[in-house]
Amino acid sequence: xxxxxxxxxxxxxxxxxxxxxxxxxxRPEFTTRRGxxxxxxxxxxxxxxxxxxxxxxxxGSQMAFRNWxxxxxxxxxxxxxxxxxxxxxxxxxxxxxxxxALWVFGSIVPQLVIGFALALWLRRRFxxxxxxxxxxxxxxxxxxxxxxxxxxxMFNSExxxxxxxxxxxxxxxxxxxxLADPKMAxxxxxxxxxxxxxxFFAIMILAALQSIPDELYxxxxxxxxxxxxxxxxxxxxxxxxxxxxxxxxxxxxIFNFPDLIFGMTGGGPNNETQIVxxxxxxxxxxxxxxxxxxxxxxxxxxxxxxxxxxxxATREKRGVKR
Amino acid sequence: xxxxxxxAGRTARFAFLGLWLVFTVFPLYWITITSLKAPGDIFAFPIxxxxxxxxxxxxxxxxxxxxxxxxxTNSLLVATVAGAVATAISMLSAYVLARFEFRTKSALLMAxxxxxxxxxxxxxxxxxxxxxxxxxxxxxxxxxLVYIAVCIPFCTVMLRGFFENIxxxxxxxxxxxxxxxxxxxxxxxxxxxxxxIIAAFIFNFVNCWNELFLSxxxxxSDSNKTVPTALNGFISSFNIDWGSMSAAxxxxxxxxxxxxxxxxxxxxxxxxxxAVKG
Numbered sequence: 001x002x003x004x005x006x007x008x009x010x011x012x013x014x015x016x017x018x019x020x021x022x023x024x025x026x027r028p029e030f031t032t033r034r035g036x037x038x039x040x041x042x043x044x045x046x047x048x049x050x051x052x053x054x055x056x057x058x059x060g061s062q063m064a065f066r067n068w069x070x071x072x073x074x075x076x077x078x079x080x081x082x083x084x085x086x087x088x089x090x091x092x093x094x095x096x097x098x099x100x101a102l103w104v105f106g107s108i109v110p111q112l113v114i115g116f117a118l119a120l121w122l123r124r125r126f127x128x129x130x131x132x133x134x135x136x137x138x139x140x141x142x143x144x145x146x147x148x149x150x151x152x153x154m155f156n157s158e159x160x161x162x163x164x165x166x167x168x169x170x171x172x173x174x175x176x177x178x179l180a181d182p183k184m185a186x187x188x189x190x191x192x193x194x195x196x197x198x199x200f201f202a203i204m205i206l207a208a209l210q211s212i213p214d215e216l217y218x219x220x221x222x223x224x225x226x227x228x229x230x231x232x233x234x235x236x237x238x239x240x241x242x243x244x245x246x247x248x249x250x251x252x253x254i255f256n257f258p259d260l261i262f263g264m265t266g267g268g269p270n271n272e273t274q275i276v277x278x279x280x281x282x283x284x285x286x287x288x289x290x291x292x293x294x295x296x297x298x299x300x301x302x303x304x305x306x307x308x309x310x311x312x313a314t315r316e317k318r319g320v321k322r
Numbered sequence: 323x324x325x326x327x328x329x330a331g332r333t334a335r336f337a338f339l340g341l342w343l344v345f346t347v348f349p350l351y352w353i354t355i356t357s358l359k360a361p362g363d364i365f366a367f368p369i370x371x372x373x374x375x376x377x378x379x380x381x382x383x384x385x386x387x388x389x390x391x392x393x394x395t396n397s398l399l400v401a402t403v404a405g406a407v408a409t410a411i412s413m414l415s416a417y418v419l420a421r422f423e424f425r426t427k428s429a430l431l432m433a434x435x436x437x438x439x440x441x442x443x444x445x446x447x448x449x450x451x452x453x454x455x456x457x458x459x460x461x462x463x464x465x466x467l468v469y470i471a472v473c474i475p476f477c478t479v480m481l482r483g484f485f486e487n488i489x490x491x492x493x494x495x496x497x498x499x500x501x502x503x504x505x506x507x508x509x510x511x512x513x514x515x516x517x518x519i520i521a522a523f524i525f526n527f528v529n530c531w532n533e534l535f536l537s538x539x540x541x542x543s544d545s546n547k548t549v550p551t552a553l554n555g556f557i558s559s560f561n562i563d564w565g566s567m568s569a570a571x572x573x574x575x576x577x578x579x580x581x582x583x584x585x586x587x588x589x590x591x592x593x594x595x596x597a598v599k600g
Contacts, residue, residue, distance in 0.1 A: 037503065038418050042430065045415035045474050052471035053437050056445035056452060063447060070447075118342060121335045132339065134583055136346045137590075141582035142575050143532030145550060149557070149571055150349045153356065153564060161352055164369045195345065203590055256441045259534065263557070280443045281535065289447035296444030303439055 064294040070287030083294035092271045092279070100275040102186060103261075104254050107193045112247065114194070115201025120231075122202065123209050137203075139196050148263020151192040155179055155264075179265050182272040189261050189273050196260065201246065208242035209235070244314040251310075252303055350575070357381070357568035364564055380569040389544055390552065390570065396462060397531055397548040404466045405526035408473035409481075409519060415474070416481035417507060421490070434475035442472075446539050453540055460542045468536055473526040480525065483591070484518035485511070521588030528578045549574050 067079045087093060118136075122129065139147065154161050155178040163175040178188045212235065220230045236243070258277035261267060267274035267282060274282075276299055283292040356364055360377040363370065384390050419427060449468065450459065458464030492514070493506040501509065512519070534550040541547055547555075553574065556567050582589065 034422070035424075038422055038424055041414040041418040044411040045478060046430075048411065048467075048471040049433070049437065049474055052449070052452075052468050053445065053475075054433075056448040057440060059448035059452070060444040060446075068447070114342070117338065121339055132343065134586055135343060137586050138350065138579050138582065139346065141528060141578040143534065143550065145534045146532070146553070146571055146574060147349075149553065149567065150353050153568065154349060154352060159365050159369065159564075161369060195349070198342075199346075207590070252439050256439070258443075262534075266557075277441055277443065280441065284443055284446050284539075292447065293444055296441055299441050300439070300444070307439070 060289075060293045061297055062293075063289050064297050066290055068288075068290035068293070070289060079290070083290045084298070086291050087294050087298065092274065095271055096274050096276055096279050099186065099271075099273060100255065103190070103193075103273075103275045104251055106186075106190045107197060107254050108247065108250055110190075110194045111197040111201050111250070115198045116205055118198065118202040119205035119209055120235075122206055136199055139199055142196075144196070144257060144259030145263040147192055147196050148189075148260045148265075151188065151195075152179065152264045155188045180269050182269055185265055185269055185273050189264050192264060193254070193257075193260055197250065197254070200250065204242060204246045205239065208239040212238050240314075244310070248307060248310050248314075252307065255299070255303060353568050353571050353575075356564065357572045359565075361565040364568075380565040381573075384566045384569045384573070387566075389547075390549075390573075392545060393547050393549045393552045394573070396546060397550075400462055400466055400469065400548060401527045401530035404469035404473065404530045405523050407466075408470045408477055408526050409523045411470070412474050412477035412481050412522065413512075413519065416478045416485055417511075419478065420482045420485035431479075434479060437475045443535065446535065449536075450539055459540060460546055462541075462546055465537055465540055465548075468540065469530045469533065472533070472536070473529060477522050477526055481515075481518065481522055484515050484522075488514055517585075517588050518591075521585040521591075524581045524585045525589055528581060531574075531578055 064083055065078055065080060066076050067082075068076055122133065142150075155163075157163065157175055157177040157180060160175075160178070162178065163172070166172045167175065176184055178184045216234050216238070217230065220234055225233070256277055258275065258281055261273050261275060261278050262281065265273045267278045271279075276295065280292050280295045280299070283295065355371070355373065357380050358376045358378070359370070359373045360375070360379055361383070363373060363377075419431065453459045453461075453464050453468075456464070458467070488511060493503075493510055496506040496510040497503065532550060533548075534554060537548045537551045538554055541551060549570070553567070553570055556562060556570065
């Protein structure tokens with residue numbers, strides 16, 4: 001390396017950066033110190049997460065096999081799989097399952113499609129793009145619970161702005177009882193969740209799009225490829241990894257996201273918007289920790305199986321690209 | 323670069339972007355307008371999209387009748403302390419995860435990921451019992467400790483991304499100059515990472531400020547409640563008082579919005595790098 005470099009980087013004693021010189025941490029005599037340093041730096045984080053996250057989670061898991069009711073803590077005997085049986089035997093179990101599936105896929109598909117379109121359109125520079133991004137970013141700052149409240153007010157059957165706008169536009173004649181109507185309530189919570197989740201997709205996809213080298217598009221343009229073809233043969237294959245991971249994370253996250261429904265309908269009317277996690281909150285609030293834990297374990301198991309399958313299905317393709 | 327846009331294409335594109343902007347901003351506009359109407363006007367027909375006269379009556383009622391001021395103080399205290407401590411702790415773990423290779427590293431990262439996957443409600447019951455044992459139920463310190471643990475995993479992943487963006491050479495140079503590793507970390511790396519650290523703190527703060535289920539479970543008495551717990555109380559009552567509710571909602575949303583707008587670029591960077599690398 002030229003001496004110029006060391007002068008510019010004001011390194012009085014050291015010479016130019018020789019490869020390996022800075023990797024003293026990998027020499028054997030440093031191993032103990034290095035191990036201590038790693039342990040010391042990791043310890044606070046590990047202790048907090050172990051005590052306040054993992055311990056309750058593990059303790060919660062064993063509650064699933066016990067009679068654990070807050071109302072009577074004198075009898076916490078082991079009951080085997082009874083709590084699971086209670087979950088499966090509950091008359092609303094079927095409703096809860098299909099609602100959960102509807103909630104996850106009814107949210108994720110529109111979020112992905114609209115988010116993708118938004119990202120494609122935001123890729124090209126235009127004036128005020130930064131401001132635009134800042135404005136559409138804002139739903140993120142709000143908690144799901146509060147979003148539920150905002151939309152609960154807008155979907156109010158008597159004084160809600162949604163009915164008023166639809167009536168003004170001539171789309172409906174009578175006000176719709178959105179949150180009291182079994183069919184409409186799920187649509188209403190889905191609209192709220194789509195409103196909330198599109199930004200995340202847009203931002204993740206935009207970041208991925210910006211990593212695609214311009215040369216690929218230039219080459220495609222030279223070859224006279226149409227825009228649709230460019231989209232399907234260059235853009236989508238290139239960002240497939242990000243797309244797959246984003247979808248995976250979002251499915252898991254939406255599955256575990258009762259906040260919005262909790263604030264908007266509380267699972268009603270008549271459990272028509274009750275999903276697995278809102279049901280779990282309800283059971284916890286009723287003090288039946290055993291049954292709530294059983295439900296929680298089922299959620300974890302489902303998500304783990306799902307994640308493994310999803311990763312296996314997308315892994316091969318990931319190996320090909322990049 | 324990406325092909326020439328036709329006039330029609332450009333119109334369609336801006337029409338879509340404009341529509342989405344209106345759709346995104348409208349709920350916020352609507353709750354704000356509602357909160358600024360006189361209490362009687364909220365339920366008046368026809369619905370006013372731009373009220374004739376604005377009134378602060380709902381805000382006055384909110385701070386007058388309920389202990390809303392106390393809730394705000396509690397939320398500020400809990401979110402600030404928890405957010406700051408979690409950021410400090412995560413900085414250490416993120417640094418190690420970004421700079422060293424060691425055997426348990428992937429297991430630790432996996433452990434962080436798992437906390438994001440598992441529904442927190444499975445832990446609610448046992449957590450309540452644990453806090454009872456520690457005599458930290460209905461105690462703001464107890465809530466702070468739990469929030470720190472909640473914030474750490476994601477904050478670590480986010481900060482790790484920021485550390486990885488800084489070349490090794492920077493601290494190696496500092497260490498060759500005779501600084502210890504601690505010295506290099508605190509005097510050379512942290513100043514460079516300041517925007518990322520602020521973004522991480524804001525992210526933590528907003529999450530704690532917004533958190534509902536843990537605070538509802540762990541806090542009982544009125545003097546300890548946080549803002550989301552109070553909002554939940556408004557819902558539970560049979561008839562929602564939309565005047566106070568809208569004022570409270572605006573009051574909760576505004577600070578987080580301003581903070582996010584302030585740090586949005588870095589938060590986006592943290593989220594995208596964190597999620598892509600897993």
